[in-house]
Amino acid sequence: MSGIASITSAFADDTSPKGALKIGVIGAGWLGGTVAKLWVKAGHHVMFSTRHLDELRRKIAPLGPNATVGTPAETAKFADIVLFAVPYDALPQLGAALASDLKGKIVLDACNPSATQVNALTQEARQNDVAETSRRLLAGTRYVRAFSAVDATAIESSASRQTQKLGVPIASDDQAALNVVARLVIDVGSVPVITGNLASAKVFQRGGPGFRANTDAEALRNLLKLPANT
Template sequence: MRIGIIGAGWMGGTVGRAWGRAGHEVLFSSRHPEELRPVARQLGPRASVGTPRDAAAFGQVVLFAVPYGALPQLGRDLQEVLGGKVVLDACNPYPGSDDEALVREAHANGVGTTSAKLLPGTRLVRAFSAVDATAVEASPSQRTGKLAVPIAGDDAQAVEVAVQLVRDAGCEPLVVGNLAAARGFQRGGPGFRANTTMADLRRRLGLPPGD
């Protein structure tokens, strides 16, 4: 699969490297793409670098891992190239660092619902937003108790794509529900930064035990 990564920092870089090792083609992007060339060289010919627009155009799937306050402008700038694509949203609003009106809106309406509004026309799934990059990086080496990654979305096919990509990153996906259900793992929710196993995350979110 071709995956564009917008924001190749702590989370975007970690997940992108895992996807590259799993055999996906990955384009890392930032405002300074030349700084990302060492990351791409580590993965060989399956990895490349570019601008956010390059990543949006390249990817069948696009991961957003940027400061939440950047989403409104990116949504406007990239709307025509993102239309209809599966977008994984790993962004979180932070009081004090993002626009306070946007933070209040996300808190009131739910981050998932707000992100879908900011990235119109996309098939948005909340994924990798509630875990730390260090936990994602460590998960593939765990013989038991891999990291559980909560995901939520309104588009069933997009959610299935996210499920597979969470597995390809060496983690276990937990589909919580639609975008409204993502409240359970946004900041302040019981699933946010739990960095735990599937059984424990289900318990924290009040979900029944899995098979």
């Protein structure tokens, strides 16, 4: 057993996997970089990708050998799980260019359309919901909406404390992928709050009650009117 099958199996009983996971982060800026660093500290092998690779190499050098740098194409090939944290307008090109390497892999989407920019893509996202639009752009993947509604500072703060952990809303139509992502949320020192299927992600997209709530898991569940321990 290898790749996604072994990862899914490892999380099936809600326990941590025996070995480190290979994770790619495309868009290693404020949010992506914060999450990626915490995954490295949790013991995972993480490849960071951004437009300024030389600068990024210098920044992640203190993280040790589990942190590497690559182009988006190299990152998609390397990883079994990929987080996208890029400007929303970059998703169509990246989704098309990386389609063959992303096929069948768990993909976390933390990208949000601009609040002010108006173009065909943002109009589609507003009409059809962001998650559904992103899933179309990342077709063929095991798509999970995650880390899109929280700030990097809130994630860092949660990782440094023992109580009142940050609630991170996540949603997907792929239950096994959702279970994996839930464990990865725990690995950055936060608490996964599963809202339900992908359609439920609307409650934490921009304009929804869960967007940038940046509160603890219990408060977030109450805000979203979810049962306890989701």
